């Protein structure tokens with residue numbers, strides 16, 4: 052095993068796994084930390100956690116346990132994958148987890164690289180942009196769990212970690228890998244523990260990828276995966292068979308949408324015009340134990356239509372705000388997640404075999420409820436969203452990060468059967 056990735060949510064995990072496969076690494080994704088004696092034959096393994104917005108101590112404990120398991124597998128380099136929109140609060144969990152991983156590895160320096168230009172996430176002078184808008188002005192400012200109201204990555208990192216953060220700006224990045232390595236040394240000499248790296252092109256990420264080959268720990272979004280995979284080029288084997296193993300089959304399919312991102316709102320709206328849809332009623336989710344049976348019956352009655360039915364909690368910013376004021380942000384999101392969890396189990400028993408899920412937290416809940424412990428990685432439906440196939444059972448999933456995919460995503464995903 053060459054590379055060990057610790058991902059803080061499930062869609063983030065499939066996101067980076069998809070890019071590693073695309074760049075030549077045979078990759079397996081495991082959900083949670085496998086038992087000590089699990090043997091995996093791959094170049095990279097991605098451990099998906101649900102640690103993005105859980106209590107910080109829990110996130111540290113899970114991430115360190117994942118690191119130790121990856122060390123025992125013989126991984127040579129480690130990657131902490133978080134969201135390309137740096138989803139976190141002033142307390143974490145990106146900073147504290149990075150600190151804990153550095154400490155366990157006995158290292159004192161790493162980079163912060165959320166950039167994913169193919170999906171419009173760029174870093175310029177240490178500020179994070181989403182499709183050309185500052186992070187704090189993008190839809191992320193209204194995120195239900197981790198609203199992002201500051202775009203300055205140095206500020207964000209300083210606020211939630213124990214060290215100090217420096218910047219390697221695009222002028223240095225454009226001078227290439229050796230110059231970047233020189234900047235690492237300079238920042239370390241200034242007592243900096245983390246370097247935010249500017250990146251807004253694939254070429255920037257390639258140079259950063261080369262420069263980090265000697266860092267034990269790298270942190271960032273999935274954009275750097277291509278650059279890192281290239282470093283291992285000479286060690287990689289043919290992966291045609293591994294890719295085939297991740298392909299989905301034609302089978303009964305359901306779509307769950309628990310993301311309230313701007314793009315998911317557009318995707319749901321467009322899909323509703325073509326396929327059967329059911330909008331979750333939050334009041335019912337919170338108070339009616341029989342609600343899951345109502346939904347189950349509705350899905351079953353539409354299971355044979357040409358386009359899969361969609362069940363969604365997706366709401367625009369205004370509607371979400373009203374719901375959160377009425378029921379509480381935590382309680383309403385918990386109720387939605389519980390509903391999707393119960394419904395997923397019932398639909399799996401009924402015979403649904405393909406699950407398309409929008410939203411990282413939602414995907415985590417659904418995947419855990421379906422008791423999927425590991426995945427083969429299949430074809431990419433959109434950048435960062437591959438079909439994945441469970442290794443231990445007959446199930447395929449497409450786990451879509453909130454803002455990924457174009458407006459036709461839900462239909463396009465079904466074109467792979």
Ligand SMILES: Nc1ncnc2c1ncn2[C@@H]1O[C@H](COP(=O)(O)OP(=O)(O)OP(=O)(O)O)[C@@H](O)[C@H]1O
Pocket residue numbers: 060062063194195196309310311312315333364365366371374375383384385387388409410411412413414451452453454
């Ligand atoms: N109508 C709603 N009312 C209250 N909470 C909701 C509603 N719809 C969704 N949620 C909650 O909002 C959260 C959305 O997080 P999730 O990670 O699934 O989506 P996302 O943040 O858009 O995706 P990603 O993390 O991949 O960017 C979930 O906890 C979900 O249960």
Ligand SMILES: O=C(O)[C@@H](O)C(=O)CO
Pocket residue numbers: 060062063064066067133134135136272273410411435452453
């Ligand atoms: O990096 C991203 O944007 C995604 O992989 C993600 O983590 C969203 O949950």
